[in-house]
Amino acid sequence: MSADEGPATFRSVLAHREYRYLLSANVFSWIGDYLARAAVTVLVLHHSGSVALSAASFALSYLPWLVGGPVLAAIAERMPFRSTMVACDLIRMLLIGLIALPGMPIWGMFALLFGTAMANPPFQAARSALLPQVLVGDRLVIGLALQQSTGQAAQIVGFAAGSTLAGIDPRTALMVNSVTFGISALLIRLGVHDRRPVGISQTRRPLLRETGDGFRIIWHSRVMRGIAVLVFATMFFGVVPEGLAAGWAQTLADDRAEAGWMQAMIMIASPVGIILGGLVVGRLLSAEQRRRSIPVFAVLTPLALVPAIFAPPVYLVSLMAFACGFMGAGMFPAANGLFVEVLPAGYRARAFGVMQTGVQVSQGAAVLATGVMAERFSLPVVVGAWSIGGVLLTLAVAFRWPSNTEISQEIEENRRANASPPGPEAPPPQTSRVESTKGAEHG
Template sequence: MAVPEFRAVFAAHALSLLGVIVSEIALSVLVYDLTGSPLWSALTFALGFLPYVVGGTLLAGAADRFPARTVLVTCDLVCAACVVPMATSSAPIGVVLALRCALAVVSPVFQGTRMATLADILGDGDLFVLGRSLLRIVSQSSLLVGYGLGGILLTVVSPRHALLITVATFLLSATLLRYGTRHRPARSARQPAPTTATAPTTATAPSTPARPLLADSLQGARQVLAHPRVRTLLLLFWIPPMFSVVPEALAAPYAAALGTGSTGLGLLMCALPIGTIAGELYAGARLRPATRERVALPLVCCMLLPYLGYAWHPGLTASLLLLLLSGAGSAYTLGLDQWFVAAVPEDLRGRAMTLLTAGLMTIQGVGMALAGVAAEFAGVTATVAGAGVLGTASCAALAVAARRTDRRDGADRDMTDG
């Protein structure tokens, strides 16, 4: 927080989150008021996940081919422009949902560019890891307080008026990023560092004519996914959350089965984010960088084991403890962040970060959907316990692959140095 540019990014991140949360609640209520349909109201939330893969795949090239500050400010302005028509009384339901999709398409480009910019602001070392952790903590904290505050807000103003607050937060975020961060040239125009065996290389030199954005985005995704080390690290970011969201997706039926009502539901929804915040705070404040990297793979192998406790149909207190313990295991991402930024070359960093974000959001949506399908046949507790078994096995396999690629890349570096 002593770095002025990071303070601007941090404040803009908090404002953007506030705007997104207010818009999600307001849109859900607005769509239900317009249609009277719970399905359409739920679809509004789903549309916040599904288009991520479109923006993250087809528009990722923007993160590297244009100056980062320009991309960030433009994304905020586009989001504000999308929300304005939603706030007008004449906007039909089809337009509202289409604009909701547009917001979700822009979001991964914004988030990926911001993540890559952190490495420019804080460097590639420990400050980058701690900065990323702080932004994740803000995101998790927003889940705890944002929806409650949004619900209170809607008792005072109408959903359409609440959307005007979202417009204001996007505009304030754009202002902070425009005047609080320094202009830097596009990554694709920078002189690349000498290529090593640990990173995928770009296929064209910065001086070659620019490809169309779509082709550049797809080529960047292919380059990122073609490298075994980077591909394994991406899977380590994606696969554990796909299983970890299962108890949250099934919190409502489990709270009903326990007879704990809305209070129990709220506690079950909060437990995992609280555990995540606690784990990241402890790892960031008390563990040295080398220790965080050393414990990353053991943590990811253990973080889903608490879900096995659901096989014994735990009560509310025991369930909360299991979720808190599992959430704390998310601290593995601090070590993973350092490996990832070291494995991806600078001129591909924006596209890699955008792909990471898009995949993470998409696969969490897939995990929630699969949890619902499995629970229809196996029940809630068996589904959560099964997620613990399958998730732990998947994480262990990925940890072995990550260790193997690390050893191989290290050997390649030694031969290159020799």
């Protein structure tokens, strides 16, 4: 589908058969994944009686990105994308099914959970590299926005269903998750073409060196580096409401029952904001307006949480979390689409691995840091002061945001490079093409 067939709309994106299959598969996979997270924490808590072990089971889903995400993403770039995704779904289907078996010890659950999570980086990297081959131009940005909003809706449904079903029988919830991975694999196999990486030759370099190329290709591009820093900084502050929801609800509630529904309000507010933000921004702003608004939305994301310093009631806390999610949704699809436009095609999966690892590290570090500070200081004051720091940091990054001239030049050079026949793969450039251009406009 050509990028110049008219303005991109949600209808035009959903009219693409291959994208519909891919999105449907993701919905099943997402719902099942969030359902399993809720169920596993309950199952581990029932078996061990330990809240710490229950929390650790939830945290395991982030660990593979920290210990090997970029390497696993580089592996995904060596194989056909559809085959990689189907294989990962089948592996997750099998391992989650084994966790649901009666009599599974705690150590066995943790081992199987870790194995399941290890399939996430190559699956997500392959999906990230595949999508720009399915949708092009502004349709890619709209498709990413729709994917983001759908993912947040799946998170709400998955957590709600998982918590409810886990209270009745957590093993049944895990079996449902196993089935969803099987459905995802079937949809991808039937509806997605078995596309391969483009822009690279069959001659590969050592795996660790190719993994390092994923870092270097981002660092040596002024536009990609700017996107990476802005995304990591925004995630470092935007994740706080969800990460501290339980503690925040405790400070606002008079009893446990009240704390429960308050926590639910705070946790759900951000995903709802992301859903509506993705739909509204994608609908009302043009592609150029969305691109120009990336640094603006980045600053507004932590700014939405600054009023926390005044210890507002739960309804205002939820409204702040909603606004934070809404602003983030205005930024991330456009930033992701721009990232793809300036990224050489042969580095898509590897660069995704680097970006996703940075996002995971940013989120985990932010929740850990603010949680530790909240042990010694008032939680609303911690969130408010943390967010003020976020505004200052994102403002500093926004002032260094590449100019329109630099962005356009990198996009054009990358289009020409991706259109060229692939030769032996070379390492990424040691200096940015745009940074070495004299007379470039600076924004």
